[in-house]
Amino acid sequence: MELTLLGTGGPSGLPRPDCPCAACARALGRDARSATALLVDGVLLFDLTPGAVFAAARAGHSLSGARQVLLSHPHEGPAVEIPAGLPQPGRVPEGRELALLAGHRVRALATDAPGTGYGVTGPDGERLLYLPPGAGPAGPDTYPEPYDTVVMDVVRRPDALARLRAAGAVGPDTAVLAAHLDHDVPPGPELERRLVAAGARAVPDGTTLAARTGTGVRGLSPDETAYRAPFVPRRTLVLGGARSGKSVEAERRLETYPEVLYVATGGSRDGDTEWAARIGLHRERRPASWRTAETCDLVPLLLQDGPPLLVDCLSLWLADAMDSVDAWDDDAWATGGERKLRARVAELTQALRETRRLVVAVSNEVGSGVVPATASGRRYRDELGRLNAGFAAQCEQVLLVVAGQALVLRG
Numbered sequence: 001m002e003l004t005l006l007g008t009g010g011p012s013g014l015p016r017p018d019c020p021c022a023a024c025a026r027a028l029g030r031d032a033r034s035a036t037a038l039l040v041d042g043v044l045l046f047d048l049t050p051g052a053v054f055a056a057a058r059a060g061h062s063l064s065g066a067r068q069v070l071l072s073h074p075h076e077g078p079a080v081e082i083p084a085g086l087p088q089p090g091r092v093p094e095g096r097e098l099a100l101l102a103g104h105r106v107r108a109l110a111t112d113a114p115g116t117g118y119g120v121t122g123p124d125g126e127r128l129l130y131l132p133p134g135a136g137p138a139g140p141d142t143y144p145e146p147y148d149t150v151v152m153d154v155v156r157r158p159d160a161l162a163r164l165r166a167a168g169a170v171g172p173d174t175a176v177l178a179a180h181l182d183h184d185v186p187p188g189p190e191l192e193r194r195l196v197a198a199g200a201r202a203v204p205d206g207t208t209l210a211a212r213t214g215t216g217v218r219g220l221s222p223d224e225t226a227y228r229a230p231f232v233p234r235r236t237l238v239l240g241g242a243r244s245g246k247s248v249e250a251e252r253r254l255e256t257y258p259e260v261l262y263v264a265t266g267g268s269r270d271g272d273t274e275w276a277a278r279i280g281l282h283r284e285r286r287p288a289s290w291r292t293a294e295t296c297d298l299v300p301l302l303l304q305d306g307p308p309l310l311v312d313c314l315s316l317w318l319a320d321a322m323d324s325v326d327a328w329d330d331d332a333w334a335t336g337g338e339r340k341l342r343a344r345v346a347e348l349t350q351a352l353r354e355t356r357r358l359v360v361a362v363s364n365e366v367g368s369g370v371v372p373a374t375a376s377g378r379r380y381r382d383e384l385g386r387l388n389a390g391f392a393a394q395c396e397q398v399l400l401v402v403a404g405q406a407l408v409l410r411g
Contacts, residue, residue: 009033010182073115073132136160146171166258240401
C-alpha cells in the first residue's frame with residue numbers, strides 16, 4: 001500500500017486559528033500542519049478535511065480516483081465542501097467490514113473515545129491501523145499479528161500505544177506515525193525527541209510512503225526515509241535539580257511501554273508524612289501496569305532480562321552506598337571507605353555497560369550550587385558528580401532538565 005498523509009495536525013490544524021500560545025507561534029514551515037487526512041493507494045481517503053484537494057495536488061496525487069471516503073471522528077466546525085466527483089463521506093459500522101473493488105478490506109474498530117478506528121488490509125496483505133484523535137483501542141481486543149503501519153495520536157495517547165504493544169498490534173518492525181498533532185508539545189526538536197523515545201516519528205504534510213517497507217516515496221529526504229526504526233536510546237540518564245521536572249521527563253520516556261519496573265531507591269521513612277506524600281504523588285502518575293521495587297540493589301536488576309527499568313534516583317542510591325561504608329566518618333573514609341565506595345560505583349557502571357534492558361535513570365545535578373559547609377556534605381557532592389559522570393559514560397543519551405525543559409547533552 002502507498003500511504004499519503006495529506007495532513008498530520010489536530011482537527012483545527014497547527015497552528016490553531018487565533019491561538020496565541022508559544023507552540024502555535026512556532027508552528028511555521030514544515031512544522032505547520034493541516035488537519036489529519038490519509039489517502040491510501042489513491043482510492044481510499046480517511047477524513048475529508050478543508051483543502052484536501054490542494055494537499056493531494058501538492059503531494060503529486062489527485063483525489064479523482066478516490067472511491068471511498070471514511071470519517072474517523074466527529075468533525076466540528078463548518079461543513080466541508082465535497083469536491084466534485086468525490087463520494088459522500090461515511091462510516092463503517094463498528095465491527096463490520098467493507099470490501100473495495102481495488103482489493104482493500106476495511107474493518108471498523110471500536111475506540112475508547114468518540115469516533116471509529118479502521119484496520120485496512122491491502123491487496124498484497126499489508127496491514128494499516130488508523131485511529132481518530134485522542135483515541136485508543138476499546139476493550140481487550142487481540143490482534144493476530146502486528147500492523148505494518150499505525151497512524152495515531154501518539155502525543156496525547158501514549159497509553160494507547162502501550163496497549164497496542166501489549167496486544168501485539170505494534171511490533172518492533174511496525175512503523176508508528178504520529179498524527180492529529182496539536183499544540184500540546186512545542187514543534188521541532190522537542191516533539192521529535194518525545195516521539196523518538198516512544199518509537200514513533202512525525203512526517204511533514206504531503207509525505208508519501210510505502211506501508212510495508214516504511215521507506216519514503218515522495219516528500220521525504222534521504223535522511224528521513226529511515227523513520228521506520230528510529231533510534232531509541234537503550235540507556236538514558238536524566239539529570240536535574242530539585243523540582244526541575246526530571247522524574248516526569250524520565251517517566252514520559254517509558255509511558256508507551258506496556259510493562260515497566262519502577263525502581264525506587266528512596267524506600268520508606270517511618271513517621272515522615274511529607275516524604276510519604278511525595279511518594280504518593282509519584283505513584284499516582286505512573287501507569288497502572290507498572291510494577292514498583294523499593295531497593296538499592298541495582299546490579300542484579302541490570303544483569304537480569306526483563307521489562308524496562310526506571311531508576312529514581314541515583315542520588316539516593318549513593319546515599320545508601322555511602323551509609324554502607326560509613327563514608328560520612330572521616331577516619332572510616334580514609335581507612336577503606338573511599339576504596340569500598342569506588343568499588344560499588346564501578347560495579348554499578350559495569351552492570352549498566354553489560355545490561356540488555358532498556359534503562360532510564362534519574363539523578364540530581366548538585367555541582368552548581370553552594371559549596372556545602374561540612375566535609376561530609378562536600379564528600380557527597382563530589383562523589384555524586386563522579387557517579388553521574390561514570391553513569392553517563394555508559395549511556396547512549398544524557399539529558400539535563402531545567403525548569404521542565406529537557407536539554408540533550410548526548411544523543
